[in-house]
Amino acid sequence: MTKFSHVIIRRPGKSLSNGITSAPELGQPIYERAIEEHYDYEHALEQCGVDVSVLPALEQYPDSCFVEDPAVITRCGAIITNPGADSRNGEKDEIEPAVRRFFDDEHVKHIVSPGTLDGGDVMMVGDHFYVGRSARTNEEGIQILRQFCEILEGWGLEGSEVPLEEVLHLKTGVNYIEDNNMLVSGEFIDKPDFAQYNKIVVPEDEAYGANCIWVNGTVIVAEGYPTVLKAVQDLGYKTLVVDTSEYRKVDGGLSCLSLRF
Ligand code: CIR
Numbered sequence: 001m002t003k004f005s006h007v008i009i010r011r012p013g014k015s016l017s018n019g020i021t022s023a024p025e026l027g028q029p030i031y032e033r034a035i036e037e038h039y040d041y042e043h044a045l046e047q048c049g050v051d052v053s054v055l056p057a058l059e060q061y062p063d064s065c066f067v068e069d070p071a072v073i074t075r076c077g078a079i080i081t082n083p084g085a086d087s088r089n090g091e092k093d094e095i096e097p098a099v100r101r102f103f104d105d106e107h108v109k110h111i112v113s114p115g116t117l118d119g120g121d122v123m124m125v126g127d128h129f130y131v132g133r134s135a136r137t138n139e140e141g142i143q144i145l146r147q148f149c150e151i152l153e154g155w156g157l158e159g160s161e162v163p164l165e166e167v168l169h170l171k172t173g174v175n176y177i178e179d180n181n182m183l184v185s186g187e188f189i190d191k192p193d194f195a196q197y198n199k200i201v202v203p204e205d206e207a208y209g210a211n212c213i214w215v216n217g218t219v220i221v222a223e224g225y226p227t228v229l230k231a232v233q234d235l236g237y238k239t240l241v242v243d244t245s246e247y248r249k250v251d252g253g254l255s256c257l258s259l260r261f
Contacts, residue, residue, distance in 0.1 A: 002075075002126070002178060004215055007050045008098055008259040012038060012065040012247075013057035019250030020063055020085055022168065026249040034246040038065070041220075041257055044240045048215035050260070055098055061091050065247075066256040068171075069118040069136075070095040073261035074129070076155035077107035079148070084116035084136030095259075102261070109151045115139040117148060120169030120256055125176045129159040130193065132170025162193050171255045173207065177214040181235055183228065185210040200231045211253035213260065220254055 012035065017028040045052050058064040063085075070091040072079040078099045083089050100108060111117045116139065121132035129152060131137065131145055138144060149159040166187045167173045174188040182194055185202035202210040209225025212232065219232045223243040233239055244253055 002124075002214075004048075004050050004260045006102065006261055007045050007052045007215075008055065008067055008095075009038070009042060009045070009052060009257060010055040010065045010067050011035070011057040013059040013062070015059045015062040016065065016246075016250065018062040019252070020087065021250045023249065023251065029246040029249045037243050037246055038257075041242050041244070041254075044220050044242050045215060045258065047240060048218045048220075050215060053098065053101075055095075058091075058094055061088065061094065063088050063250065063252075064091050064094065066120070066252050067095060067259050068256045069120050069169075071099050071259055072117075072119045072122045072129075073099065073102075073259050074124070074152070074155065074157055075127075075261070076157060077109065077151075078103045078261075079151055080108065080110045081117040081119055082111040082113060082115060083118055084134075084138065085118075088118075099259075109154075111144075111147060115142070115144040115147045117144055118169060119259075120171050122148075123170055123174065123176055127157045129157065130162050130170060130174075131159050133161055133163045134167075134169060136169065160193070162191065164188075168251050169256075171211060172251075172253070173210055175210060175212050175255065177212060177219050177232065177235075177237065179235075183210045183212055183232075200228075200235070202231075203227055208248060208253065211255050213254045213258070215260060222248075222254055 118136040121137040123130040145161040182197040185207040209228035219237045
């Protein structure tokens with residue numbers, strides 16, 4: 001059974017306002033509010049019984065509070081990714097020392113160029129990892145999946161590829177909350193890859209709310225998505241609600257803001 005004992009987060013910097021966005025119409029994140037939301041997020045995680053390591057802001061990387069992307073952490077070891085956006089690629093060198101506090105050399109592996117991978121494209125379901133093939137997770141000619149899966153297989157884990165077309169990352173639209181329950185939205189609702197799960201279909205007007213996180217029996221849900229919240233509560237989960245509206249302005253959400261392991 002999955003159980004997390006550690007979480008890594010990184011405070012946003014003032015440069016968050018320059019983060020990559022597909023939704024400029026939402027306006028730029030307001031730093032003071034983003035910090036408040038980050039503290040609330042940290043406190044929600046603490047209530048789930050995990051030890052939270054807080055890394056300092058990195059002004060040179062506007063998107064670096066989204067620590068989920070430069071690393072993937074499994075129960076067997078960590079994979080430092082090769083983030084697909086040029087402005088974010090250097091984040092991999094910044095996250096590695098934090099990850100190495102928990103894993104020795106043998107248990108830290110790397111994705112190498114020309115393969116690129118963002119952790120937001122990796123969804124863990126027990127020992128199986130779904131890997132979204134997105135604009136960020138890719139490789140010309142050779143399959144990035146092979147590189148990632150060889151590392152997983154070395155640890156007795158496995159992966160499979162899920163092509164995606166409409167959203168930034170796999171977990172933008174599909175999230176596993178344990179006990180065979182999966183929140184699905186948009187292009188993921190009818191994907192055969194997820195047919196075996198109890199699917200909670202997220203309505204289009206609450207699509208952002210599909211990005212929930214399960215932490216030791218509690219599901220943290222973004223504020224402002226009542227249908228999602230009710231559906232999760234109806235399944236019997238304890239829930240916590242956190243406002244992530246400043247992060248939404250730069251395409252970020254609950255899962256992107258932490259590494260849980
Ligand atoms: C980016 O475009 O990379 C950031 N502005 C948002 C990253 C969100 N990360 C995630 O979904 N895992």
